[in-house]
Amino acid sequence: MHDRLFEPLQLGELRLANRVVMAPMTRSRANVFDEPDELHVAYYGQRASAGLIIAEGTYPSLVGKGYCRTPGIATPGQVAAWRRVTDAVRTGGASQVLQLMHVGRVASRHNKPEGVETVAPSAIAAQGSLYSDSHGLVPMELPRALATSEIAGVIEEYRQAAVNARHAGFDGVELHCSSGYLPMQFLLAGSNRRQDGYGGSLAKRIRFAVECLEAMVGAIGAGRVGLRIIPGNPFNDMQDDDPAATYGALLDAVNPLGLAYVQVSRSPQPGLDAFALVRRHFRGGVILNDGFDGATARQALADGLGDAVSFARHYIANPDLVQRLRQGAALASFDRTTLYTPGAAGYIDYPALPVHRSETCLP
Numbered sequence: 001m002h003d004r005l006f007e008p009l010q011l012g013e014l015r016l017a018n019r020v021v022m023a024p025m026t027r028s029r030a031n032v033f034d035e036p037d038e039l040h041v042a043y044y045g046q047r048a049s050a051g052l053i054i055a056e057g058t059y060p061s062l063v064g065k066g067y068c069r070t071p072g073i074a075t076p077g078q079v080a081a082w083r084r085v086t087d088a089v090r091t092g093g094a095s096q097v098l099q100l101m102h103v104g105r106v107a108s109r110h111n112k113p114e115g116v117e118t119v120a121p122s123a124i125a126a127q128g129s130l131y132s133d134s135h136g137l138v139p140m141e142l143p144r145a146l147a148t149s150e151i152a153g154v155i156e157e158y159r160q161a162a163v164n165a166r167h168a169g170f171d172g173v174e175l176h177c178s179s180g181y182l183p184m185q186f187l188l189a190g191s192n193r194r195q196d197g198y199g200g201s202l203a204k205r206i207r208f209a210v211e212c213l214e215a216m217v218g219a220i221g222a223g224r225v226g227l228r229i230i231p232g233n234p235f236n237d238m239q240d241d242d243p244a245a246t247y248g249a250l251l252d253a254v255n256p257l258g259l260a261y262v263q264v265s266r267s268p269q270p271g272l273d274a275f276a277l278v279r280r281h282f283r284g285g286v287i288l289n290d291g292f293d294g295a296t297a298r299q300a301l302a303d304g305l306g307d308a309v310s311f312a313r314h315y316i317a318n319p320d321l322v323q324r325l326r327q328g329a330a331l332a333s334f335d336r337t338t339l340y341t342p343g344a345a346g347y348i349d350y351p352a353l354p355v356h357r358s359e360t361c362l363p
């Protein structure tokens with residue numbers, strides 16, 4: 001089989017040295033200012049042999065924060081802090097984008113400063129709980145429904161976040177439009193009961209995501225903007241009776257924008273081939289995700305299902321994943337108990353394989 005995994009790839013303006021992508025992962029280690037620090041510099045720097053790093057879900061505005069210790073890209077301090085991370089990644093050779101994650105109703109007041117509210121398309125709470133440092137597991141907040149006149153302001157926050165990400169040294173941004181966060185809350189009727197131009201018909205429900213993308217594209221260029229979707233993903237109390245229709249309509253609307261890529265995960269919905277759906281409705285680059293290892297990634301690329309493959313869990317304990325896939329080396333497994341805990345343990349202390357003498361530049 002022809003091995004495309006290590007071939008370079010151009011996705012819009014993004015130049016990837018290989019087709020191994022680090023998928024976005026929230027690791028809950030931002031400092032008290034919601035900034036990345038020296039831990040993140042080490043963590044992302046260690047993984048910079050990836051063709052592309054999609055850095056963890058990061059809020060465009062404080063209202064869009066829901067979990068504890070997640071970073072933002074809203075303040076000058078956050079931009080400067082991310083700049084230290086992107087410098088390290090660039091030195092290591094990877095292209096890099098920042099995932100913009102506004103959680104909408106998937107939030108707790110205990111994870112935000114006092115007075116910062118929780119907003120969503122409609123005042124419908126997601127059933128479920130999330131963790132807060134001060135109160136442990138807490139139910140998700142009942143959100144306030146955004147007024148029609150406020151929506152342009154939220155879209156502006158995404159636009160500004162894209163600009164900030166570029167100032168911070170990222171090559172681009174990715175809109176997080178899955179896992180039950182704000183853009184997906186607009187997409188689905190269960191969380192969107194609006195009667196205005198952003199709710200009701202499917203055409204109106206996709207409008208928020210499309211306008212966010214348009215704003216980001218207008219600010220930093222289409223070739224620097226990606227989109228993440230997981231059709232039919234029920235995570236965070238979402239229900240979609242017809243994901244093929246929902247995401248077909250979304251992708252049809254997005255396609256003319258000329259985005260750098262769509263990152264798509266397998267659909268948890270039986271019978272729905274999300275990879276084929278994206279190929280049918282989107283002409284740009286496709287990053288495949290969910291459950292891949294080296295062999296299945298190679299096969300998927302050989303079969304033309306997508307242009308690159310993203311790995312999340314394998315990247316936790318294998319900072320040198322590219323080298324391991326190249327050598328066919330065993331992959332290390334990660335410690336679940338340190339996924340979201342502060343500090344270096346389980347974050348930057350997974351070792352790389354020793355470099356064989358023949359691979360070094362020494363004489």
Ligand SMILES: Cc1cc2nc3c(=O)[nH]c(=O)nc-3n(C[C@H](O)[C@H](O)[C@H](O)COP(=O)(O)O)c2cc1C
Pocket residue numbers: 023024025026027056057099101176179228265289290291292310311312313314339
């Ligand atoms: C610890 C952890 C944190 C995650 N955080 C995010 C996130 O911030 N944004 C996102 O889009 N997906 C997130 N995901 C989902 C992954 O990007 C990916 O879709 C999923 O793990 C399946 O890919 P894999 O089989 O390669 O792990 C997270 C997954 C894990 C394990």
